[in-house]
Amino acid sequence: xxxxxxxxxxxxxxxxxxxxxxxxxxxxxxxxxxxxxxxxxxxxxxxxxxxxxxxxxxxxxxxxxxxxxxxxxxxxxxxxxxxxxxxxxxxxxxxxxxxxxxxxxxxxxxxxxxxxxxxxxxxxxxxxxxxxxxxxxxxxxxxxxxxxxxxxxxxxxxxxxxxxxxxxxxxxxxxxxxxxxxxxxxxxxxxxxxxxxxxxxxxxxxxxxxxxxxxxxxxxxxxxxxxxxxxxxxxxxxxxxxxxxxxxxxxxxxxxxxxxxxxxxxxxxxxxxxxxxxxxxxxxxxxxxxxxxxxxxxxxxxxxxxxxxxxxxxxxxxxxxxxxxxxxxxxxxxxxxxxxxxxxxxxxxxxxxx
Numbered sequence: 090x091x092x093x094x095x096x097x098x099x100x101x102x103x104x105x106x107x108x109x110x111x112x113x114x115x116x117x118x119x120x121x122x123x124x125x126x127x128x129x130x131x132x133x134x135x136x137x138x139x140x141x142x143x144x145x146x147x148x149x150x151x152x153x154x155x156x157x158x159x160x161x162x163x164x165x166x167x168x169x170x171x172x173x174x175x176x177x178x179x180x181x182x183x184x185x186x187x188x189x190x191x192x193x194x195x196x197x198x199x200x201x202x203x204x205x206x207x208x209x210x211x212x213x214x215x216x217x218x219x220x221x222x223x224x225x226x227x228x229x230x231x232x233x234x235x236x237x238x239x240x241x242x243x244x245x246x247x248x249x250x251x252x253x254x255x256x257x258x259x260x261x262x263x264x265x266x267x268x269x270x271x272x273x274x275x276x277x278x279x280x281x282x283x284x285x286x287x288x289x290x291x292x293x294x295x296x297x298x299x300x301x302x303x304x305x306x307x308x309x310x311x312x313x314x315x316x317x318x319x320x321x322x323x324x325x326x327x328x329x330x331x332x333x334x335x336x337x338x339x340x341x342x343x344x345x346x347x348x349x350x351x352x353x354x355x356x357x358x359x360x361x362x363x364x365x366x367x368x369x370x371x372x373x374x375x376x377x378x379x380x381x382x383x384x385x386x387x388x389x390x391x392x393x394x395x396x397x398x399x400x401x402x403x404x405x406x407x408x409x410x411x412x413x414x415x416x417x418x419x420x421x422x423x424x425x426x427x428x429x430x431x432x433x434x435x436x437x438x439x440x441x442x443x
Contacts, residue, residue: 121386121388122360122380122381122382122388126360126380127380127388127390127391127392128392130357130360130362130378130380130390131378131390131392133220133357133419134357134362134364134378134395134412134419134421135395135419135438136395136396136412136419136420136421136436136437136438137436137438138436138437138438138439138440138441138442139399139400139403139434139435139436140188140434140435140436140437140441140442141400141402141434141435141442142402142425142429142432142433142434143188143189143190143422143433143434143435144156144167144169144182144190144192144432144433145429145430145432145433146171146430146432150173150174151171151172151173152171152172152173152245152430152431153169153170153171153424153431153432153433154169154170154171154172154177154210154409154424154431155169155170155210155212155291155351155409155424156168156169156409156411156422156423156424156433157169157212157213157216157411158187158224158411158413158420158422159213159216159224159225159226159260160223160224160225161225161226161260161261163185164183164184164185164261165183165184165185165186165187166181166182166183166184166260166261167181167182167183167184167190167422167433168180168181168182168196168211168212168213168235169182169433170210170211172245172431175199175207175243175244176199176207176208176209176240176242176243176244176247177208177209177210177238177246178195178197178198178199178209179195179196179197179209179210179211179237180192180193180194180195180196180263181193181194181195181196181263183261187415187420187435188435188441193262193263194263195263195265196211196257196263196264196265196266197209197210197211197235197237197255197265197266197268198265203241204239204240204241204251204271204272205237205239205240205241205251205253205268205272206241207240207241207242207243207244207247208238208239208240208241208242208246208247208248208250209237209238209239209253209268210237210238210239210291211235211236211237211255211266212235212236212237212238212291212292212293212294213226213233213234213235213260214226214233214234214235214236214293214294214295214330215227215228215229215233215234215294215295215296215306216295218295218296218354218355218356218361219355219356220355220356220357220358220362220414221414221415224413224415226260227296229296229306229330230330231258232256232257232258233256233257233258233259233260234254234255234256234294234330235254235255235256235257235266236252236253236254236255236273236292236293236294236308237252237253237254237255237268237292238250238251238252238253238289238290238291238292239251239252239253239272246288246290248288249275249276249277249287249288250288250289250290251272251274251275251276251289252272252273252274252275252289252292252308252310252333253268253269253272253273254268254269254273254330254331255267255268255269256269256330269331273331273332273333274289274308274310274325274333275289276288276289276312276315280334280335281335282323282335282338282339283314284312284313284314284317284321284323284339284340284343285312285313285314285321285323286314286315287312287313287314287315287316287318288312288313289310289311289312290310290311290312290313290320290350290351291310291311291350291351291352291409292308292309292310293308293309293310293351293352293353293354294306294307294308294330295307295309295354297384301383301384301385302324302326302336302384302385303326304326304327304328304334305327305328306326306327306328306329306330307324307325307326307336307384308324308325308326308327308333309322309323309324309341309352309354309363310322310323310325310352311323311348311349311350311351311352317345319343319344319345319346319347319348320347320348320349320350321340321342321343321344321345321349322340322341322342322343322349322350322352322363322365323335323337323340323341324336324337324341324384324385336385337385341385341387342363342365342379342387342389344367344370346369346370347367347368347369347370347371348366348367348368348369348370348374349365349366349367349370349377350365350366350368350409351365351366351408351409351410352364352365353365353410353411353412354384355412355413359382360380360381360382361380361381361382361383361384362378362379362380363378363379363380363381363387364376364377364378364395364410364411364412365377365378365379365410366408366409366410366423367408368406368408373397373398373405373406373407374398374405374406374407374408374426375394375395375396375397375398375407375408376394376395376396376397376407376408376410376421376423377389377390377394377395378390378395395410395421396408396410396421396423396436398427400425400427401427401428401429402425402427402428402429402432402434403423403425403426403427403434404426404427404428405426405427406424406425406426406427407423407424407425407426407434408423408424409423409424410422410423411423414438417439418437418438418439418441419437419438420435420437421435421436421437422434422435423435423436
């Protein structure tokens, strides 16, 4: 996708503007994913072995959140965010084995007199979504891209939060990313829908090579309304990573109470899998998933949680997933809240503790 002229994207969008072109594919998508297919996915992605805490801060007043994992050459990288009382900043860590992580430094930091002065929670974009794939980040227009939760108010997710976009020529250096000057999506936009008029939280951008929506770039994000403060997962689309259009009138995932949030998309065969967390529509916070053939129509898993509280370090919340498969092992990174504060923990499909 490097350096592809925008006009080629425009031509492709015109050709595929109806989204799913094969009538049989469309019928399959709207009917949803069958229960037997959902069971197969569950068997593939489940991670019953909790490895433990992999990143924590010596200072318990600093809260760690929202892991995103990608690969470059022979190294793994993780972005995560830290809340220190003022707001969110985004950090970078690296690993050779997905188990031991070394912090490199900040990549999105506090600033002054900007719309995002005190909140910059970043989420790398355009990571390969193929299950057991490369997990490399793609470039667009010669750059790497990241969306982020931004805001100017001090405090924990305080004030009105919006979606920002940043880019960089490097994804392995602990150096500040270049931010687009204004938010790309905000609750007060004229196009804002009923479920996102309060605030917008975490976002996740993928490259949809089949252009099911008619656009190459798809963003999933959780947001809250201005009166009903529960969180739902919505969808937006773009052809240039800067200008975003809301897709559909309603959320793709919602319970109309509590939280559905922090979506991550992977693709297993012809099935798209959305990992996300739920909270407060039943006790606690826990990991769930849904499946789709077209990224638009989603079938929710009705079985047991992928991850739920069971250890002292995740006894309060077990949530905010990032899941990959590498060398026949499934790694489920998540935000654990418990005896060690707010940390990053890991569960796996095989017991790696011995």
